Amino acid sequence: MGRYVVRRLLQMIPVFIGTTFLIFVMVYAVGDPVNALFGDRAPDPATAAALRHEFNLDKPVPQQYLLYLGKIFTGDFGNAFNGQPVTELMANAFPITLRLAAVAIVFEIVIGITLGVITGLRRGRPVDTGVLMLTLVVISVPTFVTGSLAQYLLGVKWGWIRPAVSPEAPLDELILPGLVLALVSLAYVTRLTRTSLAENARADYVRTAVAKGLPRRRVTVRHLLRNSLIPVVTFLGTDVGQLMAGALVTERIFNIQGVGFQLWQGIVRQNSPTVVGFVTILVLVFLLANLLVDLLYAVLDPRIRYD
Amino acid sequence: MRGATRVTWALASSVAVALAAAACGGGDDDGGGTGSGDGVVRAFWTDPQNPIEPANTNEVQGGKVLDMAFRGLKRYDPETAKAENAMAESIDTTDQQNFTVKLEKGWKFSDGTDVTAHSFVDAWNYGALVTNKQISSYFFQFIEGYDDVHPDEGKPKAKKMSGLKVEDDHTFTVKLSQKFSLWPETLGYSAYAPLPEKFFTDHDGWLKKPVGNGPYKVDSYTKGQAMKLSKNEHYDGPDKPRNEGVELKVYTDQNTAYTDLQAGNLDVVDELPAGQLKNADKDLNGRYINQPAGILQTVSFPFYDEKWSSEDMLPVRRGLSMAINREQVTKKIYHDTREPATDLTSPVLKSAGGYKPGLCGDACEYDPEKAKKLIDDAGGLPGGKVTITSNVDTGSHRQWMEAVCNSINDTLGKNNACTVNPVPTFGEFRNSISQQKMTGLFRTGWQMDYPLIQNFLQPIFYTGGSSNDSHFSDKKVDDLMDEANELGDEGAAIAKFQEAEKRILDQMVAIPLWYQNGNAGYSSRVSDVKLNPFSVPVFTDIKVK
Numbered sequence: 001m002g003r004y005v006v007r008r009l010l011q012m013i014p015v016f017i018g019t020t021f022l023i024f025v026m027v028y029a030v031g032d033p034v035n036a037l038f039g040d041r042a043p044d045p046a047t048a049a050a051l052r053h054e055f056n057l058d059k060p061v062p063q064q065y066l067l068y069l070g071k072i073f074t075g076d077f078g079n080a081f082n083g084q085p086v087t088e089l090m091a092n093a094f095p096i097t098l099r100l101a102a103v104a105i106v107f108e109i110v111i112g113i114t115l116g117v118i119t120g121l122r123r124g125r126p127v128d129t130g131v132l133m134l135t136l137v138v139i140s141v142p143t144f145v146t147g148s149l150a151q152y153l154l155g156v157k158w159g160w161i162r163p164a165v166s167p168e169a170p171l172d173e174l175i176l177p178g179l180v181l182a183l184v185s186l187a188y189v190t191r192l193t194r195t196s197l198a199e200n201a202r203a204d205y206v207r208t209a210v211a212k213g214l215p216r217r218r219v220t221v222r223h224l225l226r227n228s229l230i231p232v233v234t235f236l237g238t239d240v241g242q243l244m245a246g247a248l249v250t251e252r253i254f255n256i257q258g259v260g261f262q263l264w265q266g267i268v269r270q271n272s273p274t275v276v277g278f279v280t281i282l283v284l285v286f287l288l289a290n291l292l293v294d295l296l297y298a299v300l301d302p303r304i305r306y307d
Numbered sequence: 308m309r310g311a312t313r314v315t316w317a318l319a320s321s322v323a324v325a326l327a328a329a330a331c332g333g334g335d336d337d338g339g340g341t342g343s344g345d346g347v348v349r350a351f352w353t354d355p356q357n358p359i360e361p362a363n364t365n366e367v368q369g370g371k372v373l374d375m376a377f378r379g380l381k382r383y384d385p386e387t388a389k390a391e392n393a394m395a396e397s398i399d400t401t402d403q404q405n406f407t408v409k410l411e412k413g414w415k416f417s418d419g420t421d422v423t424a425h426s427f428v429d430a431w432n433y434g435a436l437v438t439n440k441q442i443s444s445y446f447f448q449f450i451e452g453y454d455d456v457h458p459d460e461g462k463p464k465a466k467k468m469s470g471l472k473v474e475d476d477h478t479f480t481v482k483l484s485q486k487f488s489l490w491p492e493t494l495g496y497s498a499y500a501p502l503p504e505k506f507f508t509d510h511d512g513w514l515k516k517p518v519g520n521g522p523y524k525v526d527s528y529t530k531g532q533a534m535k536l537s538k539n540e541h542y543d544g545p546d547k548p549r550n551e552g553v554e555l556k557v558y559t560d561q562n563t564a565y566t567d568l569q570a571g572n573l574d575v576v577d578e579l580p581a582g583q584l585k586n587a588d589k590d591l592n593g594r595y596i597n598q599p600a601g602i603l604q605t606v607s608f609p610f611y612d613e614k615w616s617s618e619d620m621l622p623v624r625r626g627l628s629m630a631i632n633r634e635q636v637t638k639k640i641y642h643d644t645r646e647p648a649t650d651l652t653s654p655v656l657k658s659a660g661g662y663k664p665g666l667c668g669d670a671c672e673y674d675p676e677k678a679k680k681l682i683d684d685a686g687g688l689p690g691g692k693v694t695i696t697s698n699v700d701t702g703s704h705r706q707w708m709e710a711v712c713n714s715i716n717d718t719l720g721k722n723n724a725c726t727v728n729p730v731p732t733f734g735e736f737r738n739s740i741s742q743q744k745m746t747g748l749f750r751t752g753w754q755m756d757y758p759l760i761q762n763f764l765q766p767i768f769y770t771g772g773s774s775n776d777s778h779f780s781d782k783k784v785d786d787l788m789d790e791a792n793e794l795g796d797e798g799a800a801i802a803k804f805q806e807a808e809k810r811i812l813d814q815m816v817a818i819p820l821w822y823q824n825g826n827a828g829y830s831s832r833v834s835d836v837k838l839n840p841f842s843v844p845v846f847t848d849i850k851v852k
Binding site (some may be wrong): 034038042046051084092162223252253255262264269 | 358438458572732
């Protein structure tokens, strides 16, 4: 197991370098960010040159990348154009998005798996059909529609909540955004659990367990559910990364100053240090989440061993 | 049971991770909890693009803070846009080139230190020095010695401009590199604000919490989140705040801010989402402001390209202007937040400041028949077609370009005489402009630096002007502007500038499209909300119920 983890960690290095380089080139390929700083006018050449020099923009792209990478290893992600260190932005943004993602994951696990189990055990009944229809609706409506609608109804029309989350983003204000963010994945989790459960319900080991005379509850939870959760765990694992990066829409709607907001801001203002820095961290999150999922397999299914 | 404990462990650990994530960064929970009875105005904000320094801020969001926390020598009256003395007691000159500035005594920064002549001279020298990389350093270009501290290339030869001399604590003299009679009127812009000692001794500390001499002082500033300002007790100017303070809240999306405004959680929003402009007046029960801003949109011809600049092409250039149905675009696309332009300035100047509607004459009136005749008689468009180029990442540029092209095509009775050339980003657009790659019409928006007719003409149409993107050059126009700058009488100077403007319009160097308005909405909790000529809300006047 230990050796496997080390091997996986080593494999991350080329993936990390490759992805960051691609992102770096793409961000820098869109054009000269210094021009955009001057508003709707011709930039003053001397000031523009000084700024380009400060951000290393006057050097060839490969060299810029090496300089950037060198700095990253010393923990320096550079400064955003407003002079704020990118690490400071990250320290503010990541905890908030992590909290939002955690709320969403909890919703997915609790509601998604519960609904999945209920429908999986009652295949073909009205409950099953009803939930299936509902998930279909949820999947087909884009997040910005559900988000804006929920915000308008609960925030403006009925006044139950504040439409915008305050800068500190406390947990209670994140419940609605978290639910909105979770909805689509939640629907997938429900369907995935249901299908997986339905498949395994006919498996030999379930029949054996029933034949042994085990109580129905024990058969369902210990045998059936545990084996059925493997694909669901895979999905949830990759979803952690997805939620953190994909929270952009939800974060904009509810004014949550997390990762999505910083990325959006960075892209709009062509603020390359912010974009590359945040995406680099997101790449790491994806890689680690995947590793964690693979390790969880071994926990859920003793037949899987990493040696 | 071994397996059982493993599953429990897996679930327990994931819950633990979730809880830990939820717990960290919780911080203090008082955010956004400002009550309604404290007299504080809650206003929309987005993160300023650059650090908040007077000479390094060129957009409205940073400008908001500067307007509240700083006062320069002059201030532009929010209603008339006229420059009136603020910190200046007098600014005198006999030759329109050497100015003596006397400061009013008794002004203090919010940290209690005095505002002296040094506060201004040091701040201006800082703003001009090229190594300080200040975006707005070109504001100091008229002062003698600017070229030494801000050469186009290479290291600066001096650290201070030779044209600035401190006489005593409350007097300093300014020598300009050329005659410029309206120069004192430019001094209301925030780039000319004074800076306290702390700015130079503890720059990082100052940036974290700017200290100025304006009606408000900065209490706290969390970058990317919020800024809280309260009354500056040391402030003794005429425009003392009529509220207790201002809280600027950063929004990531204008739509969210608009929702928050409707829900009563926000008082002033000065960037309304484009999609809501149509309904804003109704949604907000009339608490909606739509007034001229100092922004003019034009499309220019590349005068470095013979096929457009030649004398024979004048009727074609005029014809194109007359082929554009400005009224339709401002109504249909912009919902009356733009107004068809008929000169090269802006209504915020008022006629006293040089705004002269109709100066363009027939050439800016939509007249398809005459337009077609003018263009056809001159032999048609060069090569039979014209393109309009602009960046399309902001401002509904693609929509209006298509509308303008349709209007031209309809006029000429051809399907593809006019085509749109969209450039994805502003950076790329700027690059191709500076490399003189334009082959047809291109967008040239102008946002004024100060409400003066000079600012709408000289940078854009003077030979070699800093924003003369079409590379237009006309000896007569240059001479008229030079003469205007030498005149001591303001009215006479403005008249001379208008003469130059008329000459530019007669040659149709740039087609005036529309004047841009500033928009804002406010809650029922506040009153007396208005925008100044730069479209920044006048926070000092806002009353909280």
